[in-house]
Amino acid sequence: MPPLPRYTQQPWTETYSEIIDVRSSSEFAEDHIPGAINLPVLDDEERAQVGTIYKQVCPFTARKIGAALVSKNISQHLTQHFAEKQKDYHPLLYCWRGGQRSNSMALVLTQIGWRVTLLEGGYKTYRAYVRNQLEHLSEKFTYQILCGLTGSGKTHILHQMRQYGAQVLDLEALANHRGSLLGEEWEGKPSPQPSQKYFESLLLQQLQSFNPAETVWLESESNKIGQVYLPPSLWEKMKQASCVEIHLPITQRVQFLLQEYPHLTTHPDILKAKLEKLKSRYGKEKLSEWYQLIDAGKWEFFVQDMLQFHYDPTYSKSMKRDFTKVERSLSIPDLSNTSLDTLLDSLLPNQVTANL
Incomplete structure (x- = not known):
């Protein structure tokens, strides 16, 4: 007799061949367990269709139509995704509440003979776990904040630190945004957050990979990166952390930013549209000056003026408000390998020595 699916409310304590989210693609896109794949038993259109019939016609008719659609979709997954799975295949399945959608697929897979685990309570169980963990896990770490004016290469320095074994929390990478007006990530076109x-x-997954006995390095972000917010518990710990401030000459900052943001010089119309958001703060005349520099291709002048007029004052204001515990200030002439080696030797003497 084939085994019955087993249930768990703590799937993170076990290892599975695969984690399968059987919800629709839009539900999956909003959030899912990192590493999960999406095999919908009802797609967005089918789900809407069944829901409409359930409300406007009758539940029984909706269940019949829904069952036919679910059977069709599971059959397709069996002939495609599951076709080459071996006997020892052991997936974890979940849907929104751990109800009919995941149970439907689990029933078929267990009848085949695979060992299937269902997430009891579905995605809602997982979401409650994330909220609880973020509230408490964030407080277990000691944080060190890397500060510096825009263009000081903070993210670049953190990536170098990671190569030497430091624990680095790259919030901008997780948020897919560089944390400023022009910080939207691009890959030929804007990449969504x-x-x-x-x-x-994603943040919880990263924190769970860290050792609480070691320092976690991150840069001086706002509590909002693009359109996403940091958990309050993490934000409070960041504001209490000690800071190391990096100083880089403005000419080097300008060159670094032009290298890091090539898409802005190749899409001047989009750049101007973004700058429109600053009109209420700086006025039409200042905006016109920036537009003239853009039209003339005077990128070094434009970037330097943006730094001195907008970014540097904004940074100084945020530092006075949020990151007051600057315990060290380090100056470097540029972001060359030689300068970075000297900087890292000061920031991470034990790790750098161990890697020599």
């Missing part, structure tokens, strides 16, 4: 919920899922 994760939803707030999926950002929190």
Whole structure:
């Protein structure tokens, strides 16, 4: 007799061949367990269709139509995704509440003979776990904040620190945004940020990989990165942390930013549209000056003026408000390998020595 599916409310304590989210693609896109794949038993259109019939016609008719659609979709997954799975295949399945959608697929897979685990309570169980963990896990770490004016290469320095074994929490990478007006990530076209919920899922995954006995390095972000917010518990710990401030000459900052943001010089119309958001703060005349520099291709002058007029004052204001515990200030002439080696030797003497 084939085994029955087993249930768990703590799937993170076990290892599975695969984690399968059987919800629709839009539900999956908003948030899911990191590493899960999406095999919908009802797609968005089918789900809407069944829901409409359930409300406007009758529940029984909706269940019949829904069952036919679910059977069709599971059959397709069996002939495609599951076709090459071996006998020892052991998936974890979940849907929204751990109800009919995941149970439907689990029933078929267990009849085949695979060992299937269902997440009891579905995605809602997982989401409650994420909220609880973020509230408490964030407080277990000691944080060190890397500060510096825009263009000081903070993210670049953190990536170098990670190569030497430091624990680095790259919030901008998780948020897919560089944390400023012009910080939207691009890959030929603007790349969307994760939803707030999926950002929190990714953040939790990263925190769970860290050792609480070691320092976690991160840069001086705002509590809002693009359109996503940091959990309050993490934000409070960041504001209480000690800071190391990096100083880089403005000419080097300008060159670094032009290298890091090539898409802005190749899409001047989009750049101007973004700058429109600053009109109420700086006025039409200042905006016109920036537009003239853009039209003339005077990128060094434009970037330097943006730094001195907008970014540097904004940074100084945020530092006085949020990051007051600057315990060290380090100056470097540029972001060359030689300068970075000297800087890292000061920031991470034990790790750098161990890697020599």
